[in-house]
Amino acid sequence: MSWIHLVWIFLLIACPIVYTGSNQQSVVIFGNIAKIFSLFVAGLTLTFTTNAYTPGESAKRAWTFLATGAWIWLFAQLIFAHYRIVLNVNIFPNLADLFFVLGYIPLFAGLVVLIFDFRSTGLPMGGRTSYIVQALILLAIYSAMFFAWLKPLLLNNDEPVTKFLNFGYPTVDFLLVCVTSVLIRISWVLRGGSLAKAYIALGMCFFLTGVGDLIFAYRPIPAIDMFFFSAYFVLGLAGFYQLRMLRQ
């Protein structure tokens, strides 16, 4: 177990105490600091991983994209914390959302590069039919999500920007989950090896972010921060596992 696991578990254990026994402002401060710290950890481990590769390697490009995404999200989170803690206002959407949206671009690119890299190795990735079945299953899940949870968000009386973000965040998260589902399949091929751990962690990160964003669209309660800081710690663990594999 690494120190990242320990800090993450400690924060998760602290959550019930903080969320039940503290005032509103303390809860906001706890959530924001946990998210900033976890994103800082993610940014650092992903950057160390990037630096462990030799310049020019395609894997370096993939991990650089992921690290960039984590740093952009950290910047977004700092702006968000400034609004919530320093200015003591709760505006949605705000400037932080611009950077949260921007952060998705390098994260998505990083995942795609990882998949194409794996494809270039010549190792088996599964048949075409199995990918068609996987795509159909994911489409069915998204359709169910759309009609159950996302469509009502488009039909309510919110501002267009709010609607766009409430609908957009879970949708983009789902896209990332789709891409990581390919990585998880690769992890299954690589099961038992050091490489699988990093890919599984990436998949878990985007799944947790997606669940958090979906709950946030309906009930923006402070306890959702648990999903977000957990997702960011898991993103940090992905970098940590990859780095450990490179150095072992």
Added chain:
Amino acid sequence: MEFSEKVQKYLAPLLGQNTARIAVKTFSEKIGKRPENLLRQDMPLLAQSMHGMLKTLCGEERADKALKDISEL
């Protein structure tokens, strides 16, 4: 122990048992051999053929080390 098993054993902690087996099979065939027919003298060529895959997955440094280790098995 056959040479294919030795390579598998070397790669397993990194790629997993299953992928290590597949990698040995795939790259043995690339050098025109069946895994069970691999000989000591095939190791440098097999290692060389695996280098690109290992470089992509594990980075150049580890791939170079694997190239050396497998060649010397």
